[in-house]
Amino acid sequence: MYAFTYHRPATARQAAGLLAKKEDAKLLAGGHTLLPTMKQRLASPTHLVDLGGCADLRGIERKGRNVVIGAMTTHAEVADSAVVREAIPSLAYLASHIGDPHVRHRGTIGGSVANNDPAADYPAALMALGATIVTNKRKLTAEEFFTGLYETALEEGEIVVRISFPLVSKAGYAKFRNPASRYALVGVFVAKRGSEVSVAVTGAGEGGVFRWPEAEAALKARFAAKSLDGIKHTAKGINADMHADAEYRAHLIGVMAREAVARATGK
Amino acid sequence: MATVSLTVNGKAVTANVDPRTLLVQLLRENLRLTGTHVGCDTSQCGACVVHLDGKAVKSCTTLALSVDGATVTTIEGLAVNGVLHPMQEAFREHHGLQCGYCTPGMIMAAVDMVSRRGHSLDEATIRDDLDGNICRCTGYHNIVKAIAAGAEAMGKAATPTRKAAE
Amino acid sequence: MSATGIGAAVRRKEDHRFITGQGRYTDDINRPGQTYAYFLRSPHAHATLNRIDAKAAATMPGVLGIYTGEDLAADKIGGLICGWMIHNKDGSPMRAGSHPALAQGKVRYVGDHVAVVVAETLAQARDAAEAISVDYGVLPAVVDTASAASSKTQVHAESADNTVFNWHLGDKAATEKAFKAAKHVTKLDLVNNRLVPNPMEPRAAVGDYDQGEGAFTLYTTSQNPHVARLVLSAFIGIAPENKLRVVAPDVGGGFGSKIFIYAEETVCVWAAKKVGRPVKWTSDRTEAFLSDAHGRDHVTHAELATDADGKMIGMRVKTTANLGAYLSTFSSSVPTYLYAPLLSGQYDIPAIYCEVDAVYTNTAPVDAYRGAGRPEATFVVERLVEIAARELGKDPAKFRMQNYIKKFPHQTPVIMMYDTGNYAASMKKALEIIDYKGLAKRKRDSARNGKLRGIGFSSYIEACGIAPSAAVGSLGAGVGLWESAEVRVNPVGTVEVLTGSHSHGQGHETTFAQLVSDRLGIPIENVSIIHGDTDKVQMGMGTYGSRSGAVGMSAIAKAVDKVIAKGKKVAAYVLEADEADIDFKDGNFHVKGTDKTLDFGSCALQAYIAHKFNGQDLEPGLKEGAFYDPTNFTFPAGVHICEVEIDPETGITRIERWAAVDDFGIVINPMIVEGQVHGGIAQGVGQALLEGARYNQDGQLVTASFMDYCMPRADDLPSFDVGMTVTPCPSNPLGIKGCGEAGAIASPPAVINAITDALGHEEVTMPATPQVVWRAAQKSIKRMAAE
């Protein structure tokens, strides 16, 4: 790591103040993406603003027809939360399949969302569930927020404060793990709200998380895994690497989508 | 340099560290607790697992300054007054280690697994829950056996559990 | 059998320190005044080093020294060596390219050592390394194994066609004749994938120099500290052996990769004198991926000839082996004498001919990795045999049993003289464990769930316990492969055993103590095993090739026998009897036909106080040493059967069952032996399903971390059913054959045979990742639909 100055504010507001004042400052959440990157000297902030002391960024709450999760809430807290398990069990399931137990004890939803790793799990849930990302400055839909590989709409000095997930009638997530890293090689989140269906795919897109309209249309007609038989995702625009080429990944999108629907429908 | 104060294995400690210092470096270099190991740079192998406020974390991916005020237990703090923790006993009894390098992290992860998933752990659960720890020597067969036995023994034991140790 | 004697599953003595965090690994060692080394490594696979400018870097905070290949050369520090001479078909010696510890003139792989920075802290060393400016003249890279010899780019000036050697073994004419007479010929092209050993403890070194004594100490992660000292002294020229101590403390796994003498350790100990302070280097995992010697990497064409009865009559094999950019310490022996002599497998094959071309490429050096040559051979043999059975329409188990060697000793056409074995016994037991009879039903059950089930066999043999020194010498080895031991009995009857073997997970502190306590009839607590320090143990050849049991323990047994013989002399004086009348049993010397006895501890005391005998007739003290040189290799063998279930939708392969039946001869501690088998299988399954080191065209290692290189985890593996059969080994006094590598040798073909069985004989490459298996499954389904 290169040298940096360490700050530990007690509130999100103080954190925002530090970001604004200090040149080349970066936020530290769980550190499970940022610290390995800094160790490899691929990131070199001069100031590190640790959000770990900001109690106002933590916590899970049911607010009417929404579940609201603070940015510094860990994956383990989401996975184990009675509120989440009751209201959106598929979200708890997703959180319980991120990385490994130790990663889940430190990694946070805010860090994951802000980082927008194309192989991360949360972006699929945010996109499919129609979540709202609340920052210290504004509110954004998932579509507005995730703008590309490791790219988000976050501006300089902007902090993800919480994420609000509206309740849905049915939802399910299925993940095909990268055998080495355990991130998503392909992850598909399906959600049904009234007559609306959304299918979001992570891990596979050249530009990060994306929606799959053909599958959504088929599921809108009938929300059952069978409805997806014969529907194939094109290999165009799909990632290729040594673990999976585009054709195989595109195939897995179909398989994972069916599995996700089966989970959502309890079959 | 900055100051960090925390409780390690029941003892209050204070150290003056460069902000870059990772928890694992604080433990190994400042406190000379070399039981916690480093096996990778990508936060995957779990050789460095310790308990932070009662939860298993990778100490290679945690800044020392971030744990100011916290309570840390390492492998050296698991046995109480010379009495081995049931999970330590189980690893020896079931030959859950060979070179011993992954072992401290494995044992700390196993104790954490029990506190999350209970005393009655079947093989599938243990294998599934062990994906943050890599062992190159044992093929996991005996580690799985050791964890199942250790979990059961922790249930029965009047011997100190982690809570008491911390 | 006593509770702690030979054959007992004694819990390990060494475990207490490991489970309490008190193990002492190299990186745990800190010397007063210690400094840190950071190696500047080449980012290019192949480039000339036009200029290294370290002026600015040298003035940076904390920097104590920056050294390059020129500094080593100026100090007359020699290059790293390859200790096994291989000769070409025409009798000329192999072409060994020079191998400086720090590059001179050229870098030859990504990770090659350009310079070392020594500084007060590691961060300062790394900062300074980044400030060194290097002018590289980037050259095209040779990466591909199969085409390296025809590349226009030349890795070493010493070899125009990137060829290290063209070597062969066996009778070519007899083999051609067998193939002419064959009724059926089975052909196979295969790739044995490149692997990264990845012991969990990365390599590390602390070099120390005592100015007063003019003596060096190197603490290092080594499987064989004495060989390291020998090479560092005699070949590299660090210091004479009496001025160089090498200590290998607790070592966190080796699997071959810590046998070799590398650049970093060499430079650390040398630099300690340069900067006048201890110098420490600890590899991070990325460095380990880049610069630890890799394993395997063969491209092979193989053929098996059978007659009308399905009897094997000939085999021919042509292999290209990638040895990487430089010849590592034992690299040349791996694809030659550790490989081709095993091609007969467990089978009676009258004619075998094998050709091996070894090539240089711009990749990390390749050397021995768990099994070393024998997994490669077994993969060739067991895949060929399986495919032959399929082509001949024979049951794979029966076909194997038909062709097993049944009479011993058996001289193969490729050097080896197998001493004992009962291969059919292992096969029968394995078939029972796996419930071969129930397979058809299990296959139907899987099919009903849309899954494909398959079974795969592997009848492996290995030559281990290496080995008779004269034999390996005649094959080109630069060293003898005996082992030494010293048994020191203290005046109170406790015992210290000094051994040249080295334990890095094998549990020697327990098994060796079991042997000694058993033979001397003393409690196991009274026996301590000392190893890994050249100042304590006089000489040793270290641990690899499953040699610690067969060779290392035999040396101990020999020394213990000498102790007993001396003890009898002492007892004769004390008990006032004739030496010939003294018996030793259960820890007591006694006079035959009387009740006069002297226990071992009292005998030891008498030996030291020496009141009862005259020092001229009998030397006081009780301490004996022995060197043991075996009469043959040992030949552990066995059968592993793997059963898999494949999901054709995703290509995921799950190992459902594993039966392993091994014949390791006499087993000292079955618990430890089974543990060795488990670990070996896991590494073999890793090779078959998960692991593969990949370089891109430019020679960049694209699998340089655990994020991309898939290590086996607990949920990738099943529990294993391990059984044993025993035929004692006749070539060492203990009847031990060795068990360290069996699992890694046996398992890859078992897995691949099972997958191809499930896929209706569609072939797959290693690692058979979900993508590979999915694609093959699609082909197989299409083909079956068409049929």
Ligand SMILES: Cc1cc2nc3c(=O)[nH]c(=O)nc-3n(C[C@H](O)[C@H](O)[C@H](O)COP(=O)(O)OP(=O)(O)OC[C@H]3O[C@@H](n4cnc5c(N)ncnc54)[C@H](O)[C@@H]3O)c2cc1C
């Ligand atoms: C071994 C391993 C396995 C993993 N497996 C998975 C997996 O399977 N699936 C998966 O999805 N992820 C996985 N991860 C990533 C893990 O979930 C990370 O925790 C997550 O991506 C980043 O969260 P963090 O809290 O650690 O953020 P940090 O690493 O602290 O920060 C990440 C980035 O986000 C910024 N940031 C953090 N918080 C905020 C905020 N509130 N507002 C604005 N910017 C912010 C930081 O400045 C930084 O740039 C894995 C990680 C590891 C080490």
Ligand code: FES
């Ligand atoms: S050292 Fe590998 S996970 Fe921490």
Ligand code: FES
């Ligand atoms: S015991 Fe050696 S890595 Fe696990």
